[in-house]
Amino acid sequence: MKTVYQRTESDCGVAALAMLADVSYEQALEFLRGSFRHTRIISSGKILAGVTHFGRTPLGDRCIRIGERQLCDLDHNALLRGVLIEGQRKFGHWAIWDCFDQTIRDPYAYMLPFETLGLLEVSW
Template sequence: MEGIVQNTEFGCGPACVAMLCGISLEEAFDAFEQRDWDVHGATENELSAAFSSFGFILGQASDIPDERGALFNRRENLLLWGPILNRHKAVNWKERSQRAEFRFDTPKVRSFHFNKESVDIAIETFDHWAVWDGSARALRDPYGYQCMFVPVYAHLILQP
């Protein structure tokens, strides 16, 4: 699979369609209604319609398990959704170093749980689409790996 970098601020959806369908970014954009991609991104329903127009089916969403390596053993190509954290925002970690469990309520991360203690913080996040390349067992992030991406659920991409 060829990695494709989005060329607009909110063009991650079309970039993922291009990667998963093996088409150009321009062809992928043509499958969506006209909009300012620097202001508005694609919804799940719009992505489903775009995949369908190229002969693919966007499968049902499933949660990605919290365990390390949950994606690594997947051999299928997946469309991933999750928040992308804004790297320009400073985060106050309250001087704690324990492993945190994320609780997402987009567009903000609302709380972290440290050893059964809860600490409320706010981090600016954006909905983001990325691709799991099952044959290479690699994340293909159209944003270009410039921010932290936390995949929360995955869609299997099927061909009829």
């Protein structure tokens, strides 16, 4: 999987969909714009609809709390719900767990700490 970077401050969901579905940023954006009235804030439901549209299978219908699970124990790539931390501020953010390379693919190009709050695995 290659990292797809977001192009604005608020389009991490577009980039996350592109990575999970193995499509271009433009294809992910076109799907989201064509399927949903508002694309400024991308919910997990919108990302899951896109993942399904592009032929992948979500292994659930929503993100679940990560709890005691370790990302390295996952058998599939996963959508990660979390926050970017900048000083005292936290921003909602989407990233991807790449189970093959055992790494988090963060679409935000500026290295900020990322706290994972939930996940949803996606099967190829």
